[in-house]
Amino acid sequence: MKNVSEVLTGNLILNLSILAWACAQVLKVLLVLITKHRWDWRHILSSGGMPSSHSAFVCACATSVGIMQGFGSVSFAIAAVVAIVVMYDASNVRRAAGEMAKILNYMMEHWQEMRPAFFSKELKELLGHTPFQVLMGGLLGVAVGTAGMFIWG
Numbered sequence: 039m040k041n042v043s044e045v046l047t048g049n050l051i052l053n054l055s056i057l058a059w060a061c062a063q064v065l066k067v068l069l070v071l072i073t074k075h076r077w078d079w080r081h082i083l084s085s086g087g088m089p090s091s092h093s094a095f096v097c098a099c100a101t102s103v104g105i106m107q108g109f110g111s112v113s114f115a116i117a118a119v120v121a122i123v124v125m126y127d128a129s130n131v132r133r134a135a136g137e138m139a140k141i142l143n144y145m146m147e148h149w150q151e152m153r154p155a156f157f158s159k160e161l162k163e164l165l166g167h168t169p170f171q172v173l174m175g176g177l178l179g180v181a182v183g184t185a186g187m188f189i190w191g
């Protein structure tokens with residue numbers, strides 16, 4: 039089989055990160071199918087939900103870098119720090135923004151007086167992740183990064 043690093047970007051670590059992201063996005067669609075018994079293809083490119091594709095992406099990158107260059111390397115340290123920041127943001131900051139969007143959408147829906155023009159569009163509520171969704175995305179990324187490095191690295 040052709041080396042996966044020659045496909046897509048020409049960079050194995052970046053390709054494995056993209057693969058982990060894609061797996062997470064496909065899993066979102068499948069989980070909606072299983073839990074709600076309907077195909078909802080909007081989840082294929084959406085943020086939020088189970089599992090976290092952001093976490094899968096950065097964890098695949100950090101894992102691949104660690105395997106390729108060593109877990110004591112400067113490159114791994116940088117990748118790990120970025121992964122931690124992204125995962126913290128996904129489970130805290132973006133999640134809080136999603137909760138605020140729910141409250142604002144409720145207020146806009148129940149606004150009885152003349153609604154200002156900026157209330158004409160609902161805010162996106164599914165922005166962040168629960169800590170469990172971040173953990174599952176992270177584990178998916180580690181699995182893809184590890185498997186990909188052993189298969190193609």
